[in-house]
Amino acid sequence: MNQVIEENEQEAWWFIVSQGKLVALDKGELIPFGSINDLPFPEGATVNKRLLGEYNGASCYLVELDDFLDVGLGDYVTLRSLLGRVPDLLFDMSGRALQIALFYKTHQFCGQCGQKMQEIDWEIAMKCYHCQHRAYPRVSPCIIVAIRKHKQILLALHKRHQQSNYPVYTTLAGFTEAGESLEACIEREVFEEVGIKVKNIQYVSSQPWPFPHSLMMGFTADYASGEVCADTHELVEANWYDADNLPIMPKHGTIARKLIEKTLKRCR
Ligand SMILES: [Zn+2]
Known part of the structure; x- marks a missing residue:
């Protein structure tokens, strides 16, 4: 043994x-x-x-x-x-x-004074011994949210997926801005991308998404008000879908798919 x-x-x-x-x-x-x-x-x-x-x-x-x-x-x-x-x-x-x-x-050089940075050996960080500035690996928080309206789910075709071999219709997502709560970020992103208001925001789970350093924080939400109008800078289209008539979906193992499955259960 x-x-x-x-x-x-x-x-x-x-x-x-x-x-x-x-x-x-x-x-x-x-x-x-x-x-x-x-x-x-x-x-x-x-x-x-x-x-x-x-x-x-x-x-x-x-x-x-x-x-x-x-x-x-x-x-x-x-x-x-x-x-x-x-x-x-x-x-x-x-x-x-x-x-x-x-x-x-x-992070070879200090972003504050330009001197060479040194590795710290007790944690993953770089330190400038000239001005004491310290840097850690970047992690960018990002919300991802599946939205339900009665028995339908909102799914969008993103411009970056349009030309791919696998043009998935998926949830909305966006980076959290400095000074913003996750809830405020969801409300802002959803309104910017599709012009609707949401309510009943519920946290589900998270997934590191290292492309290059996002942390996806997954939520579900319910439709509150407004008409869907896709922002054409980021989206090709966004529509409400019935659970039995869905477009191409994100792959299993992604947080997007998990949020969609959870929302579809609530739709049925
Ligand atoms: Zn420095």
Whole structure:
């Protein structure tokens, strides 16, 4: 028993990142797992590992490499390509790895005085010892809301989805502004995008959305007043849909789909 634990302690998940992509295997859980000695890093490569957290009882490490250095394990892939192909928590950890790698890359110099920043070793932060300014990885709060009117749900086709192979009709979403509560953000975004007022705003759950560093905070709400009029800067169209006559929906595993399913249950 002890031996198994010892062996497990040495094995870890490896998030090998270069220029915004990460190494994925073409089998199993896709993220490389094993002891560092099993990883065929080329001789001379500087392997600087940073602890990200734990998954399934094993440590998760970030390794940043230059120029898509071939580690002989698999190709460098985009995070988006892992969506729905790895377990949710492993996907979130992959997002964390890429966000932290991006954070270190973009915080080499102090935003206040321009001096070189130094890594702090007890938390994930960069500090300027010249002016004491400290920076942390950016997380951008973003609301996402499914709206119900009696037995119908409001779904919109976003301009960014129009040209894709999978033109989904989905919920409304938007970034929280400085000084704004989540509730005020929902009221503002919904009014700006479709011209209606909502009520009964209820929090459901959240999902890190690392493209590049959003935190989606999911809500449901009910229609209160107004006529739907889609803002053509962001939307192609927005309409009320019956539960038995729906357009193309977001994929399972996304918070948008979860909010839609929850709202459809209330519609029926
Ligand atoms: Zn400074």
